Amino acid sequence: MIFRRKIYQELLNWKEESKGREALLIEGARRIGKSTIVEEFAKNEYRSYILIDFNDCEKAVLDAFDKMNDLSAFFNILSYTYGVNLYPRESLIIFDEVQRFPKARQSIKKLVKDGRFDYIETGSLISIYENVKDITIPSEETSIQMFPMDFEEFCWAMDKPNICDFIRDAFSRKKALDEPLHKECMRLFKQYILIGGMPQSIVAFLENTYSFDYSDKAKRKIIELYKKDVQKIKGSYKGKVLSTFEQIPAFLSKHEKRVVFSKIAGGLGSENSYENTFLWLSNSMIANNCFKCSDPNIGFGLNADDSAVKCYMGDTGLLFSMAFGENQISKESLYKEIMNEKLAINKGMLFENVIAQMLVSQGHKLYFYTHFNQEKHRNDIEIDFMISESDSVGSRIIPIEVKSSKNYTTTSLESFKKKFKKRIKTSYIIHPKNFAIRDDDTVCIPPYMAICL
Numbered sequence: 033m034i035f036r037r038k039i040y041q042e043l044l045n046w047k048e049e050s051k052g053r054e055a056l057l058i059e060g061a062r063r064i065g066k067s068t069i070v071e072e073f074a075k076n077e078y079r080s081y082i083l084i085d086f087n088d089c090e091k092a093v094l095d096a097f098d099k100m101n102d103l104s105a106f107f108n109i110l111s112y113t114y115g116v117n118l119y120p121r122e123s124l125i126i127f128d129e130v131q132r133f134p135k136a137r138q139s140i141k142k143l144v145k146d147g148r149f150d151y152i153e154t155g156s157l158i159s160i161y162e163n164v165k166d167i168t169i170p171s172e173e174t175s176i177q178m179f180p181m182d183f184e185e186f187c188w189a190m191d192k193p194n195i196c197d198f199i200r201d202a203f204s205r206k207k208a209l210d211e212p213l214h215k216e217c218m219r220l221f222k223q224y225i226l227i228g229g230m231p232q233s234i235v236a237f238l239e240n241t242y243s244f245d246y247s248d249k250a251k252r253k254i255i256e257l258y259k260k261d262v263q264k265i266k267g268s269y270k271g272k273v274l275s276t277f278e279q280i281p282a283f284l285s286k287h288e289k290r291v292v293f294s295k296i297a298g299g300l301g302s303e304n305s306y307e308n309t310f311l312w313l314s315n316s317m318i319a320n321n322c323f324k325c326s327d328p329n330i331g332f333g334l335n336a337d338d339s340a341v342k343c344y345m346g347d348t349g350l351l352f353s354m355a356f357g358e359n360q361i362s363k364e365s366l367y368k369e370i371m372n373e374k375l376a377i378n379k380g381m382l383f384e385n386v387i388a389q390m391l392v393s394q395g396h397k398l399y400f401y402t403h404f405n406q407e408k409h410r411n412d413i414e415i416d417f418m419i420s421e422s423d424s425v426g427s428r429i430i431p432i433e434v435k436s437s438k439n440y441t442t443t444s445l446e447s448f449k450k451k452f453k454k455r456i457k458t459s460y461i462i463h464p465k466n467f468a469i470r471d472d473d474t475v476c477i478p479p480y481m482a483i484c485l
Contacts, residue, residue, distance in 0.1 A: 033231075033235045033238065033239065034068065034072055035065070035181065035185065035188065035189050035231055035234070036185065036188045036189075037065065037069045037181070037185060038182070038184075038185060039058070039069060039176070039178050040069060040072075040073060042176055043056070043069075043070070043073045043077075043152075044073075044077070046174070046176075047077060047150065050150075050174070052121065052144070052147055052149075052150055053144065053172070054144065054172050054173060054174045055140045055143070055144055055150075055151035055152065055153060055170070055172060055173045055174075056151070056152045056153070056173075056174055056175070056176065057130070057137075057152075057153045057154075057155060057173050057174070057175040057176075058070065058152065058153070058154045058155070058175070058176055058177075058178050059155055059175055059176070059177050059178065059317070060154075060155075060156065060177060060178035060179065060317055061156060061180075061258075061316060061317040061318050061346055061347075062156040062254070062257060062258065062261065063230055063231075063232060063254045063257065064178055064179060064180050064181075064229075064230065064231070065178075065181070065231040066128075066154040066156075066178055067083070067085075067126075067128050067129075067154055068231065069178075070083075070126055070128075070152050070154060071083055071126070073152075074124045074126060074152075077124075078122060078123055078124045078150070079119050079122035079123060080116050080117055080118060080119060080122070080123045080124075081116070081123060081124040081125070081126060082110055082111075082114045082116050082118070082123075082124075082125050082126065083126040083128055084110070084114075084125070084126065084127055084128060084136070085128045085129060086127065086128060086129045086130060086131075086132035086133040086136065087128075087129050087132055089133070090113055092109060092113055093109065093110065093113055094133065096109040096110070097133075097135045097136055097139055098135075100139055100142060103142070103143070103146050103148075107148070107149075110125070118148075118149060120148045120149070121148070121149070123149045123150070124149065124150045124151070124152060125143075125149050125150070125151050125152075126151075126152050126153075126154070127151065127152070127153040127154070128154050129154060129155065129156060130153040130154065130155050131155045131156060136153075137153060137170065137173075138170065140153070140170040140172060140173055141170040141171070141172050144170070144172040144173075145172070153173070156261075156316070156317075177317070179229070179317070179346070179389075179392065179393040180228065180229030180230055180346060180347040180389070180393075181229035181230075181231060181234065182229060182389075182390060182393045182394075182483070183196070183220075183221065183224050183390060183480060183482075183483055184196040184483055185229070186220070186223075186224045186227075186229060186234070187220060189234050189238070190220060190223070192220060195213075195216070195217065195220070196483060198213060199217065199480055199481055199483065199484070200483070200484055202467060202481075203467070203477070203481050203484040204484075206467070206469065206475075207467065208466040208467040208468065209466065209467070209478075211466070214466045214478065217478065217480045218464065218478065218479075218480070219371075220480070221478075221479055221480045222370070222371055223371070224348075224349075224386070225348050225349070225352065225382050225383075225386050226244060226247075226349060226352055226367055226370065226371070227244070227247050227349050228251060228347045228348055228349015228350055228352070229347055229348075229349065229389070230250070230251065230254055230347055230349060230350065232250045232251075232253075232254065233247045233250045233251050233254075233349055234247070235250070236249065236250040244367035244368070245367075247349075248353055248358070248367070251349055251350050251352075251353040252353055252358070254350060255350055255353060255354060258277065258318055259274060259277070259278075261316075262274045262277060265312070267308070267312075269308050269309055269312070272309045273309050273312050273313065276309045276310065276313065276343070277313060277318065277319075278354075280319065280343055280344075280345055280351065280354065281351060281354050281355040281381070283342075283343055284342075284343075284344065284345075284351070284381040284384070284385060285355070285381050288411070288414075289342050289381075289384065290324065290340045290341065290342045290400070290402070291310070291340060291341055291342070291343060292339060292340045310341050310343055313343065314343075317346055318345070318346050319343050319344060319345055319346055320343075320344045320345075320346055320388050320389065320392045320398060321341050321342070321343055321344075321398065322341065322342040322343075322344060322388060322398035322399065322400050322417070323341055323397075323398065323399055323400070324339070324340045324341070324399070324400055324401070324402065325399040325400070325401055325418060328399075328401050328415075328418055328429050328431075328452060328455065329429070329455060332397070332399040332418060332420070342388075342398075342400060344384070344385045344388040344389065344398075345385055345389075346389065346392075347389065348382055348385045348386040348389055351381075351382065351385050352382060355381070379436035379437070380434075380436040382436070383434050383435075383436040383462070383479060384416060384434045384436075386479065387416075387417065387432070387434050387462055387479065387482055388417070390482045390483065390485075391417060391419065391482070391485065394483070394485065396419050396485075398417060399417070399418045400414075400415060400416055400417060400418065401413065401414070401415040401418060401431070401448065402414050402415075403447075403451075412444075412447065413444045413447045413448050413451070414444050415431045415432070415433060415444060415445065415448050416432055416433055416434045417431075417432040417434070418430065418431055418432065419432065419485065421457055421458075428455055428456060428457035429452070429455050429456055429457065430456070430457055430458050430459070430460065430485075431445060431448055431449070431456065431459050431460070432459075432460045432461075432462060432485070433445050433459075433460070433461045433462070434462045434479075435461060435462065435463040435464075436463075436464065437463075437464070438463065438464055438465055440461075440463065442461065442474070445459060445461065445474065446472075449472070449474075458473075458475055459473075459474045459475065460474070460475050460476075460477060460485070461474060461475070461476045461477070462476075462477055462478070462479050462481075462482060463476055463477075463478070463479075464478065464479070465478065466478060467481065
């Protein structure tokens with residue numbers, strides 16, 4: 033089952049603009065559909081292609097990379113091994129999971145200079161940074177990031193191709209959707225939270241009569257694959273990465289979802305080793321790190337506080353399966369009860385994670401803000417996310433609060449707005465209710481409208 037993906041247009045743009053002068057590296061976590069979409073692109077846009085999967089590659093092909101002084105002989109080996117004719121400027125060679133064989137990545141410089149064919153590399157980043165110590169990174173390489181399927185792509189897969197057009201139109205007009213359409217969007221959004229954006233999970237759901245049970249099994253296989261990838265880490269912090277990965281649901285289930293490195297180090301190791309742990313999870317794109325910003329202003333990174341981080345799963349469907357054991361799910365009853373609003377769970381964890389996932393897929397880096405009140409001995413302001421946007425006045429910040437229930441307080445947001453009034457453009461509350469604008473000009477949007485931010 034091939035899904036429509038937005039990255040396909042980026043591949044078309046690269047082919048048109050590079051004209052063979054640069055290879056393309058697609059970075060992303062494992063099992064998000066990189067190989068599938070690249071092979072579909074190759075079938076549609078080239079006369080022929082060869083896909084070299086470095087997870088399972090013949091020795092003759094690996095050995096050929098040691099003899100690249102004769103590129104014609106190199107191409108003949110590929111053509112013979114894969115039974116594919118290569119045509120100058122009409123063929124694509126794909127290096128799939130290139131991080132498994134760094135020598136192939138190093139060869140890109142010579143291959144691109146030769147100019148006969150186009151090249152796309154895919155890398156899971158699981159070990160792509162660890163495996164480049166002894167090679168020269170080619171400057172003839174441009175990279176783009178790929179993520180799990182976003183909410184709009186999920187709607188396409190669910191055969192609702194135009195529903196996001198209605199969402200964007202309502203957002204631009206600052207109007208609520210008609211109530212029946214709002215309920216349909218919320219139903220799809222709950223499905224997106226539970227199934228997630230991993231293509232294998234969606235395929236399992238669709239091909240098995242909309243079965244959450246089959247979807248859950250597909251997600252658990254991916255989670256186990258990630259754990260096995262962690263075991264391949266060469267660094268001494270391998271154990272901490274695995275432990276931290278397994279604790280992500282526990283971190284996010286707490287009221288204060290941030291992790292303070294000095295607290296978790298607690299005699300078990302240095303703070304830096306835990307920073308490296310969260311950095312590895314982020315670089316692998318298994319997780320999305322959200323950093324504390326001590327002075328919210330344009331250029332959040334200039335005021336980032338690396339003493340604490342919030343760590344979200346890269347895919348919310350995987351988070352759900354990690355949070356609940358197979359016995360708890362018990363043949364779909366848990367999924368169905370959640371869909372029918374008959375079961376109280378920690379929806380805050382899931383809502384916040386999925387908004388983080390949506391913001392990251394739209395190109396935002398994640399930052400949050402807290403203010404510690406010395407008199408009260410606690411944090412009296414907590415803002416879930418902050419993004420920035422430019423207008424005629426200049427660049428200003430946009431605070432975002434995520435509320436998973438229909439009844440909530442906005443004390444933190446009100447205090448934040450009072451403290452940083454001149455820096456703020458618009459404030460958003462994301463909640464399960466329909467679109468509304470409050471008296472203080474705060475915009476309240478349902479979670480599916482986060483695609484418009």
